[in-house]
Amino acid sequence: MxxxxxxxxxxxxxxxxxxxxxxxxxxxxxxxxxxxxxxxxxxxxxxxxxxxxxxxxxxxxxxxxxxxxxxxxxxxxxxxxxxxxxDKIDEAKAEEARQRAEARLREKLSDEEVATANAALARSLAQLNVKRHFHR
Amino acid sequence: MASARELRPRIQSISSTAQITRAMQMVASAKMRKAQQATLMTRPFAQLLYRIQRRAATRVHEFTHPLLEVREVRKRAVILISTDKGLCGALNSNLFRLAAQFDPATTVFITAGKRASQFVARTRRQLAAEFPFGDTPRFADARPIAALACDMFLKGEVDEVKVVVTGFINTMSQKAYVVDFLPIGEIKGLKIPGAESDAELAADTTDYLFEPSPQDTLSFLFQGYTNILIYRALLEAKASEQSARMVAMKGASDNAADLIEDLTLEYNKLRQGSITNALLEIAGGQMGNE
CATH class of the missing domain: 2.60.15.10 (F0F1 ATP synthase delta/epsilon subunit, N-terminal)
Known part of the structure; x- marks a missing residue:
């Protein structure tokens, strides 16, 4: 096997x-x-x-x-x-992306833009989680 | 006839222009290779997508998805992908000639690239959205374009979506063409030579467990498919832009070299003429003295 x-x-x-x-x-x-x-x-x-x-x-x-x-x-x-x-994730960059995505979500947006921003947020959160996890 | 004094600065300015065009030619050829490389890198993704799609499709008999729906075409959207800058020969004019064939009354444009938005504005056509994409298109640039087109189609604002883009044939030739985007007929245009053929896939009767269901897998695939189709279109547009620019800049450099040669010849003739004149005058003066 x-x-x-x-x-x-x-x-x-x-x-x-x-x-x-x-x-x-x-x-x-x-x-x-x-x-x-x-x-x-x-x-x-x-x-x-x-x-x-x-x-x-x-x-x-x-x-x-x-x-x-x-x-x-x-x-x-x-x-x-x-x-x-x-180890290739740039934490600062991911954090910045998360803030951008959140700022985008706060603005008034169409459904489709909300979906895009949400996806961006989920992606940057995933990156940040992995990075932090990796460093513990 | 121009004097030697006037010719010199002209020669100088042409040679500095030639230096710039030569540099641009070099840059364009490097960028073209990069775009081609990026196109090759999408292959494994396309292959895997196709394989999963075939496997899922054989498991689903009656599958309907809103993106597959064929409707009578009352309104259509055209995704027009152009360059941001000029200096690339007839590339954009050929592209816009093709785009101009769509009836302005029933067509809305989604543009990528500055030239395309300028074209739409200039010809007073309807512009739904414009998207930037840089010198090196990223997958993230393609996603919003595909998402918007799908959204318009699903809401019934348009009944079909086409992509108008310049295709890369080889370094010397590029051709503008129209490709159907929505509704998705069968997943096509992603078949890759060397990929597993349908027969091989059909012979493989591995019983997959689908989670949550084959239908969901297929729906998800369509999203991936629309994104990758646009991404490849962007890359292709970029590769053709750079190759067209390379050829245009090579032409410009060659023309400049010809001009410099002609002007230098003329300059030398004038210079020689004035030297001969001066010599004649000296000789004449001497003869008068004797």
Missing amino acids: ASTLKLEIITPEGPVYVEDVEMVTLPGIAGQFGVYPQHLPLMTQMVPGEIIVRKEGRDTFFATGAGLIEVTAARVSILTDLAVQA
């Missing part, structure tokens, strides 16, 4: 992470769940949050936006708008 699974995190701007890993924890729409090799085939939506990757006993964190997850026995493919590795 294979002891690793292939993880691909893919964004429109290119693949972010493609490695063989031991385990991955994902923010699914129905809650956080972990995937080990030989998982049942599964397709689910992903909500903004953090992906935790375990490779060679060490954890790597990613902040991620909404997306889709495809799980097969040997592979996990993640399709998302945004994924940033924790």
Whole structure:
């Protein structure tokens, strides 16, 4: 039995992470769940949050936006708008983005703009959470 | 005929112009490569999107989604993607010629790029929104454009959405074209050579567990699909802009080199002429003395 699974995190701007890993924890729409090799085939939506990757006993964190997850026995493919590795997140920038998004929300906006601002807020919060978590 | 004194500054100003156009040519070729590279980087995403879409679609038999709805076209929106700056040959005029074919009474424009908004304003057409996108389009630039178009379509303000953009054929040629955006017929235009074919996917009968449901997965995919389609259009527009600019600037540099050569020849002739004249005068004066 294979002891690793292939993880691909893919964004429109290119693949972010493609490695063989031991385990991955994902923010699914129905809650956080972990995937080990030989998982049942599964397709689910992903909500903004953090992906935790375990490779060679060490954890790597990613902040991620909404997306889709495809799980097969040997592979996990993640399709998302945004994924940033924790140590590459610039905390100041994420904080700034959060403030911008909140300021945008305070102004009077159309539904669609509110949705955009909300999504931006969720993304920057996810980045900040991962960053702070990573530093603890 | 111009005097040598007038020619010198002209030669100087042309050569400094040539320096600028040569620099712009170099910058454009570097940016073009970057845009092409970015287009290649969208491939894995498109492949994965397509694969998930096929898998979900085979599981769903009766699927309706508001974005798929085909209606009688009374009003349409056109997403017009142009450059921000000029100096790129006939690129924008070709694009606008194509955009001008849509009936102004029933068409609203959504523009990306300054030139497109200027075109819409100048020709007094309806402008729904304009979006900026920089020299290196980000995925985040594409999202609001796609979101607005989908929103207008879902609210019934428009019955179809088309994208008008300059396509990149190769470095020397670019062609403006129209592509259907909404309603989404079948997910197309993302099929990639080398990607798993339908037959292969059909043979793969892995039974997926869908959470919450295949319908939800498909709905989510449509959003991703509309975004990536616009993102690729932006990248393509950028690649063609830079290649057109590269060619235009190369032409300008070559013309400047020709001009400098002609003017230098003329300048040298004039200079030689005046030296000959001076010599003749000296010789004439000497002969008079003897």
